Amino acid sequence: MASPSPKSPEQSEKNKQYDRQLRLWGDHGQTALENGHICLINATALGTEILKSIVLPGVGAVTIVDDNIVSDEDIGSNFFLECSSKNLNRGSEALRLIIELNPAVQGYAVQEPTDQILLDNPDFFKKFSVVIATSLSEKTIQTLSNHLWEINVPFILCRSVGFLGSFRIQLKEHAIVESHPDNEQHDLRLDVPFQTLFDYLNSFDIDSLDLKDHGHIPWIVILYKAVQKWKISNSNRWPMSRKEKNEIKAIIDQYKRLDDNGMPIYEENFEEALRAVNTALTPTFLPVKIQELLYSSSAINLTKESSPFWIMCSALRTFVEAEGKGKLPVRGTLPDMTASTDHYVTLQNIYRNQAAIDSEIVYRKVQEIVTQLHCDHISESEVKLFCRHAHDLHLIKGSSIVGEYQFNNTVSSYIARFLEEPDVMMVHYILLRAAEMFRSEHCRAPGEWEPESDISKLKTCVSKLLTDISCTPFPKDDHIHEMCRYGGAEIHSVSAFLGGCVAHEAIKIVTKQYKPVNNTFIYDGASTNTATFTF
């Protein structure tokens, strides 16, 4: 006997290394991550903790922008600086040690101040998938966030002071194709079966099958047959109410075979059909949320600059209006069920083939648009993925950080509402903002030199902010005292915790999977309280 040659696919080193995360976001998620380029401004302890959790899973590239020189305090709180780093550029040093974690990641360090880059070379930021910044001045925050808003680059602004931490995500427009909804509805089309499905469903005659085959009929067929029977005596309507659905259940019960004693034989597929009555009979429709997306002006008025998402939305709209007859493309997935392998595979192929036909049509429409507009190619697999998740597309239209800093009316009344309650987490937000204001006025953190005399200065900042949003001063000063005691120092565990959170969100944004926090997260390490706000 000839010894057969081993053909087992050798798993690449890379896939072994990333095995545990591929199971979370898939190959295409990993590819998106590997095409990502993250910019970190300021390699503080928080900054490097964030970068660590993005470099480990294998982002494509990172750039650190930092013009600071490494101090003793930096070495004490930052894992990615060594004693020998002292007096060297902080960004370059941190980069060197972070890149050691994963040699596959490209790393760049830029030693210019952010303000200077914004003045000389604002296009610098265009290439990034996400820009993350820590310990920025009030003024830079506004210039930078304004610029990133205009060029539509996602921005995460982070703070870690003492026991307090926060991040704010600025997304002008962020489209999520794979939102991973909690309970995905199945797309079975029993109310409007397409031709191949119609033929298949009608090829069954439940009563004539022998017992073994009877127990292998997919529940979809059982349910369909029951509804057809019901429709005859109900003027061809579709069952909607609970009462009507119970009538369907009664019909299914009648299909069951009886044993010698006249008792119904337990058959799993019939039980599944009964369980599915409540969920699987929802009529096929175009969700309002998706309809709004397809008819939004971005999807209708395409330009050369339109993103692939809007081009695909536009193509999808024409599909829905024409071939789809008001419905989205068939999703093409089939739930688990008790059935013989033959039945299951046939049924699966029927749905899959229809899904392939539908997405092929959408793809052709996409190609037409691309040719017309002379814009970048969109791959077929991208369109496929888009069609499969067409029921759960999600668009985030965020708000700008500049608006938040200038306390426009919406923001002021929003904050005021929480302060009236009073919500201690919103108090922390005000304190973080006040500390930032203090820093821009006095060029140091509150409490860094003179904790006692800084208390009144910080109090002045808090009052200014509260006046801006027409709120009364805080009844007690304890939070102000606390902030001065921190002296602007970072607590490593708080930064480590927050670093994980920010990396978490950055990965969601880069992979365009899962909905990120919208849009502000505040953390109090002393009480382990967290809160999210939407400014």
Added chain:
Amino acid sequence: MVARIAGVFDEKLTEAIANSKILVVGAGGIGCEILKNLVLTGFPQIEIIDLDTIDVSNLNRQFLFHKEHVGKSKAQVAKDSALSFNPNVNIVAHHDSVISNDYGVSYFKQFNIVMNALDNRVARNHVNRMCLAANVPLIETGTAGYAGQVELIKKGLTQCYECQPKAPQKTFPGCTIRNTPSEPIHCIVWAKHLFNQLFGEEDPDQDVSPDTEDPEAAGTAGKTALSSQQTESGNIERKSTRTWAAETNYNPEKLFTKLFGDDIKYLLSMENLWKKRRPPTPLSWDNLPGKGDAPKQHSGLPDQRVWSVNECAEVFAASCQALQTELKGRPEGDHLVWDKDDKSAMDFVTACANIRAYIFSIPLKSRFEVKSMAGNIIPAIATANAIVAGLAVLRAQGILKGEIESCTSVYLRPKVNHRGQLFVPERTLTAPNPKCYVCAPKPEVALVCNLKHLTLKDLTAAFKDGLNMQAPDATVEGKGLVVLSSEPGETDHNNQKTLEEIGLNDGCALLVDDFLQNYEVRVRLQQEDEENSWRLVTDTDAPMPGPKEEEPANGSNGAEEPKPGPSRTHHDSDSDMEIIDEDDNGEPMEKPPKRRRKEVSDEIVEIC
């Protein structure tokens, strides 16, 4: 170090940190992060313990390890890496199992806080008991994918790890595995058993040949078949699979013919089994489906393509030979240990499981999926570990500051919940369960069994698997009669005697204790004629761990080994949490049906 340079922490905390001694159990994903956080917060004395060595798949999150460290001790490398950025900390590393006589109650007593960063329930149970016995606060952590949790365990003040009995492992009855598989997992469990039968530690409970005792097959059909079958081929009679395989020199064709041809034909002869099921189709080596087909094109990773039966057979042959060579290279009497990260072992299980699945018309799986299911892989990412470890060290600070009351459990959710929370903290500490069979002042549990059938050997298993004891001693309450002794050999001669034979009857109570764990529990015996094995019952309604019938390989989520393997457990998750959202697996591949042709297996479960 923040604790030294700034007045951020009040004096009390700064001093408490300076005088503290911390034990970190586990140097995996969370353990690395905790160690870094402790060192950078200024904790001066830390011990870290882990029995594992570094694997490539750890590198996506266990940042203290780099490529050149693969194969080395996790604890030692973690220590070295941490010392390189702060040489002033005193770190002691143990490359060892925490479940060992070297780490008794007095060892635990020297620490102010113990921090668990473990990946399996057995070790968690054990450390839980040690900390209760030593009265040291324990911070328990875990993550699974995007989710995670941190909780404090303190004797008398909070729930212990075992206050709420965890859901028992999903197990499969032997006859489902051996005779009537209906789901891919059944075939995978069978393939793992086959691996052990051929190359690993032989375990009579892991037989892979047809089970003639199957109550469902009762009737004459099977018996007549048995006699006729024996004359046709001599391989069916009870000869150890290993012996037989060795005699054939692990000839792949012969092995294949027996496992996937003769054994299946034999099963077919047990006609009762196939009255309501689709009967299996025996395969022959020379005529395999997919032979001569051009290799299929697949856009994804090669690992995610499903092999044809013919390809499976080729992989089967190649991996058999590779494993045989490996086995021969070992000293006489030694055996291989199945490891999902070992190429040949994983190939072998994928191939065998898929061939068997084909025979029983069960969907085939890709190697990637089989690995998930066979290895109980829980997705793990750097970010969640960083978050949980950050919280854990902040909790440690809270305890040292004397604010233990505020150290409530915190849960990290995979997404923001309806109240806008990503983190859900408990409002107050959860009080201990007064009826807990571990931490109650006088713990008690009922053992339901048939005293006429349960042997002392089974009783030992019940205490080890059910009560998670390492070396149980048992005496009869009020009489002082020693029933089980942890001293080797002392009560072995009674192993095969039933409980009734040694004079135990319904309602009598045993005092069972584990010296190492400093744990004693009163076990009431409860006679039940119908109970074929044993089960433990507490006054709470929650299910208790049951007998270990089969390997608990229940898919990719939330499971772990029931006991530490003979030489090592090989796990690669950072948790065994139950708060797992199955849908969080993303959609890396088409989700094929998990359960097709489920048939009426539910009925069998009860009978077996």
